[in-house]
Amino acid sequence: xxxxxxxxxxxxxxxxxxxxxxxxxxxxxxxxxxxxxxxxxxxxxxxxxxxxxxxxxxxxxxxxxxxxxxxxxxxxxxxxxxxxxxxxxxxxxxxxxxxxxxxxxxxxxxxxxxxxxxxxxxxxxxxxxxxxxxxxxxxxxxxxxxxxxxxxxxxxxxxxxxxxxxxxxxxxxxxxxxxxxxxxxxxxxxxxxxxxxxxxxxxxxxxxxxxxxxxxxxxxxxxxxxxxxxxxxxxxxxxxxxxxxxxxxxxxxxxxxxxxxxxxxxxxxxxxxxxxxxxxxxxxxxxxxxxxxxxxxxxxxxxxxxxxxxxxxxxxxxxxxxxxxxxxxxxxxxxxxxxxxxxxxxxxxxxxxxxxxxxx
Amino acid sequence: xxxxxxxxxxxxxxxxxxxxxxxxxxxxxxxxxxxxxxxxxxxxxxxxxxxxxxxxxxxxxxxxxxxxxxxxxxxxxxxxxxxxxxxxxxxxxxxxxxxxxxxxxxxxxxxxxxxxxxxxxxxxxxxxxxxxxxxxxxxxxxxxxxxxxxxxxxxxxxxxxxxxxxxxxxxxxxxxxxxxxxxxxxxxxxxxxxxxxxxxxxxxxxxxxxxxxxxxxxxxxxxxxxxxxxxxxxxxxxxxxxxxxxxxxxxxxxxxxxxxxxxxxxxxxxxxxxxxxxxxxxxxxxxxxxxxxxxxxxxxxxxxxxxxxxxxxxxxxxxxxxxxxxxxxxxxxxxx
Numbered sequence: 001x002x003x004x005x006x007x008x009x010x011x012x013x014x015x016x017x018x019x020x021x022x023x024x025x026x027x028x029x030x031x032x033x034x035x036x037x038x039x040x041x042x043x044x045x046x047x048x049x050x051x052x053x054x055x056x057x058x059x060x061x062x063x064x065x066x067x068x069x070x071x072x073x074x075x076x077x078x079x080x081x082x083x084x085x086x087x088x089x090x091x092x093x094x095x096x097x098x099x100x101x102x103x104x105x106x107x108x109x110x111x112x113x114x115x116x117x118x119x120x121x122x123x124x125x126x127x128x129x130x131x132x133x134x135x136x137x138x139x140x141x142x143x144x145x146x147x148x149x150x151x152x153x154x155x156x157x158x159x160x161x162x163x164x165x166x167x168x169x170x171x172x173x174x175x176x177x178x179x180x181x182x183x184x185x186x187x188x189x190x191x192x193x194x195x196x197x198x199x200x201x202x203x204x205x206x207x208x209x210x211x212x213x214x215x216x217x218x219x220x221x222x223x224x225x226x227x228x229x230x231x232x233x234x235x236x237x238x239x240x241x242x243x244x245x246x247x248x249x250x251x252x253x254x255x256x257x258x259x260x261x262x263x264x265x266x267x268x269x270x271x272x273x274x275x276x277x278x279x280x281x282x283x284x285x286x287x288x289x290x291x292x293x294x295x296x297x298x299x300x301x302x303x304x305x306x307x308x309x310x311x312x313x314x315x316x317x318x319x320x321x322x323x324x325x326x327x328x329x330x331x332x333x334x335x336x337x338x339x340x341x342x343x344x345x346x347x348x349x350x351x352x353x354x355x356x357x358x359x360x
Numbered sequence: 361x362x363x364x365x366x367x368x369x370x371x372x373x374x375x376x377x378x379x380x381x382x383x384x385x386x387x388x389x390x391x392x393x394x395x396x397x398x399x400x401x402x403x404x405x406x407x408x409x410x411x412x413x414x415x416x417x418x419x420x421x422x423x424x425x426x427x428x429x430x431x432x433x434x435x436x437x438x439x440x441x442x443x444x445x446x447x448x449x450x451x452x453x454x455x456x457x458x459x460x461x462x463x464x465x466x467x468x469x470x471x472x473x474x475x476x477x478x479x480x481x482x483x484x485x486x487x488x489x490x491x492x493x494x495x496x497x498x499x500x501x502x503x504x505x506x507x508x509x510x511x512x513x514x515x516x517x518x519x520x521x522x523x524x525x526x527x528x529x530x531x532x533x534x535x536x537x538x539x540x541x542x543x544x545x546x547x548x549x550x551x552x553x554x555x556x557x558x559x560x561x562x563x564x565x566x567x568x569x570x571x572x573x574x575x576x577x578x579x580x581x582x583x584x585x586x587x588x589x590x591x592x593x594x595x596x597x598x599x600x601x602x603x604x605x606x607x608x609x610x611x612x613x614x615x616x617x618x619x620x621x622x623x624x625x626x627x628x629x630x631x632x633x634x635x636x637x638x639x640x641x642x643x644x645x646x647x648x649x650x651x652x653x654x655x656x657x658x659x660x661x662x663x664x665x666x667x668x669x670x671x672x673x674x675x676x677x678x679x680x681x682x683x684x685x686x687x688x689x690x691x692x693x694x695x696x
Contacts, residue, residue: 010605013678036621043623045680094369107365116620222678337688338369338376348621358682 007221016226017049020233024053028236029185030229031178031321033171034192035062035349036220042358044222046229054233057321058354060174060274061192063139064091064347065319068273071138071167072097073304076105078134078165081300085111085128087121088136094346098307118150118164125154125162134296137166141198144168144285145259148266151287151294165296166287169272171195172203173283177274179211184320188214188232190225193247198263200255201245212241219247266291275343276309276316315342318351325355332356373583374626374687397595398518399443399578402510409510411446413437416503422469424543426536426554430472432630433502435559436581438480442561443577443633445516445568446508448480453487454503459494469500480559482506514568520575521596523666526642528635530563530649531556531657532608533585537627538616553612558631563652570648573638580634583687586625588634589662589672590686596636600672602662602684626687636664 006012032038038058041047047056060066076097079086086102093103093114106112111131115121118135125133137147147164154162171192178184191204196217204215214235218228228246235242245251263285272284287295296302309315313335314328325331325344335341337353344350369376386394393401400413417433434451441448453473457466477484535556542553560579567574576596580588585607593600609617609624617624631654637645642660649655672684 008677010678039621042682043676044678045676045682046678048680048682049678103367103369104365107367222676226678338379357685357688 007219007223009223012223013226016223016230020054020226020230021051023237024051024233026236027053027055028187028233029055029057029321030188030190030232031057031059031186032190032218032225033059033061033175034190034195035065035347036194037190037192037218037225038062038351038354039349040220040222040225042354046222046225050229054229057186058318058351059178059189059321060277060319061140061171061195062344062347062349062351063143063169064095065315065343065350066169066174066274066277067092067095067138067167067343068275069098069307069309070273070304072101073307074302075102075136075165076100077302077304078296078300079105079110079112081132083130084132084134084300085113085124086134086136087113087115087124089116089138090114091347091349092136092138094340095343096310096340096346118147119153122150122154122157122159122162125159126157129161132161132163132299134300135162135164137164137168140169140171140192140195141263142194144267145198145256145263148263151266151291152262154294155291160293163294163296163299164287165302166267166285167272168267168285169274170269170283170285171199172207173280174274174277175204175207176210177277177280177283178320179207179213181320183322186213186321187236188216190228190232191215191217193217193219193224193250196247196251196255198256198259201243201251201253202255204243208241208243214241216244217247217251219250274319276313276319310341313342315344315352318344325352328352372687373581373628374587376688377583378686396517396519399440400446400508402444402517409512411441411444411508411510412505413440414503414505415440416501418498418501419540420498421540421543422465422499424540424555426539427557428469428472429500429502430469431476432555432557433504434473434476434480434482434484435557435630437504437506438482438559438561439579439631439633441506441508442559442564443516443579444508444510445514445564445574445577446510447565448482448506448508448561450485451477451482451504451506453484455487455489456497456501456503457489457491458497458499459491461499466500476559480561511568513572516568516574516577518576518578518592518595521592521598521636521664522575523598523664524639525575525636525664526639526660527589527600527602527662527664528637528642528646528649528658529585529608529661530560530633530635530655531631532610532613533580533629533632534609534613534617534624534627536630537584538613538622540628541620542616553610553616556629556631558654560631560633560654563649563655564633566648566652567635567645570644571637571641573641574635574645575638576636578634580629580632582628584624584626584628585634586623586672586684587687589684592634592636593672594670596664597669599665599668599670600662601665601675602672603675604677606659606661608657608659625684
């Protein structure tokens with residue numbers, strides 16, 4: 001991990017801040033799309049160092065936050081099926097559905113296990129042959145290839161008690177949706193690092209060209225983020241709109257072709273509903289028909305009624321950069337990390353949780 | 361959605377645990393000794409000041425690199441007593457054993473307890489054993505209680521930190537929590553990390569002997585350094601400033617934290633202490649700690665300030681300042 005330290009060098013960061021201050025004239029709104037960036041920005045206190053011309057907005061890049069309430073309801077429904085063990089990433093535990101959460105279901109005795117990878121869920125299925133293990137597949141292009149690989153492995157191991165409930169989301173369609181939404185004003189995107197390792201910088205070319213918006217793929221260390229902000233500010237000052245890659249040590253133009261092949265062997269794009277934003281065409285992943293036997297939606301009846309998101313919760317507007325958490329009437333009043341109303345307060349990478357943890 | 365059941369968050373050591381204690385337990389048993397809410401209860405009996413503390417251990421897995429549930433249970437109560445400046449003397453042990461635990465495992469745990477008691481120089485003088493049916497407990501749970509004597513003139517409490525105090529940590533943080541986590545859930549990290557479980561009472565005795573200006577001590581166990589600092593800031597009604605650069609974290613621990621999205625400030629320690637020491641004597645106390653077996657890596661991580669009472673701030677590596685809040689729930693691994 002040593003190589004990272006140079007990006008944490010206070011001297012380097014200070015120099016970049018000076019450079020930003022020297023060139024920033026216009027008022028700009030820059031969106032960090034990814035939740036990991038949001039947390040890094042708060043942890044290192046980047047906002048406080050920037051000139052007031054620059055506003056940072058947190059985008060829809062926290063997988064838990066954009067999971068729709070109905071998807072959560074379906075997760076809860078499957079947890080209530082007899083002889084089912086639900087395997088999930090820990091982040092999902094506290095997210096409220098319409099009437100319950102996985103955490104509450106676990107307290108009531110439902111079998112819900114936190115795993116760190118879909119492959120742990122496979123092992124769980126293998127060691128519990130009398131049970132049905134359902135893995136809750138959420139996340140972006142970062143996690144989807146591994147989950148696809150776990151399905152292929154399940155097929156190889158001939159497991160008949162393992163399935164995935166896919167609620168994956170794709171990043172580029174969300175950026176397009178933001179650019180076409182009313183009332184959204186964004187002058188540049190800090191594009192996610194981990195996602196881009198898989199999809200490559202090439203994935204943002206259409207967004208840059210179609211909407212004439214500056215995009216910089218960024219790493220996660222303070223100096224990475226500051227440098228990306230500098231690159232975006234430079235573009236906005238000169239009126240440029242190009243695609244740049246600050247995170248060259250990890251991200252290539254082509255991305256990881258092999259990972260994408262695995263991902264698209266098992267999944268295919270589908271329309272998906274994003275929490276607070278609504279349905280975005282071709283922005284999700286569903287399991288292909290060839291893998292039906294590993295598709296939890298085919299194995300169980302997981303249809304859930306349409307449900308309204310909680311009244312007053314501004315998660316949607318926050319995810320789109322239209323509001324900041326303190327502008328939500330529920331923030332820090334009825335909605336806190338111990339009693340979250342919306343997912344942005346639940347996930348460790350949620351914008352509201354970040355504001356609460358570092359600003360409250 | 362109101363909460364009508366106990367959730368794992370209530371045991372995290374963070375905000376939910378604190379509100380459970382403050383809203384439910386303290387009002388039920390209300391008395392001035394309990395109200396202090398230090399690591400041990402402190403009271404006088406016939407002219408002697410005593411410290412009395414209890415703790416229950418439910419760690420999973422029960423064996424981990426660097427120790428097991430046995431030495432953890434002894435060291436934990438020894439340290440809770442030591443954090444009040446007491447000399448720990450006698451311990452009780454309650455064992456809740458799940459039917460089916462192997463005799464060899466039990467012997468190994470008892471042996472670790474004996475060895476830990478010997479190192480800490482305490483006697484285990486009474487105990488109780490219960491066996492419950494398979495599934496009613498997870499292998500073994502251990503409760504230890506202990507009493508200790510507070511030397512005359514010693515007044516160490518979470519209420520006593522004051523502006524100007526330097527804050528010393530006795531060594532690297534987050535080792536225990538990350539060790540246990542990586543042993544759990546079948547995570548396969550090849551790493552040399554070990555739990556830091558250790559008795560701190562001898563070091564505390566030497567620190568007190570070195571200076572009468574050790575104002576507050578706390579072992580940042582469950583909830584980690586971040587939670588302990590918030591507790592002291594609230595109890596002492598002072599502000600706390602720490603420096604990100606100064607926090608001692610092993611490279612491997614920091615790497616795993618990055619990977620899982622954990623903040624090492626909130627990860628448990630079992631053999632570390634935070635000391636709040638007067639500005640004129642910190643060097644002497646720090647030297648004393650460094651000379652002690654469990655304080656070799658001791659260093660200053662921050663200071664107590666007069667403004668913003670009850671709040672903890674961190675000066676970040678890149679020169680900004682941010683708040684360090686209390687943990688609000690179990691830290692859960694992130695997914696990307």
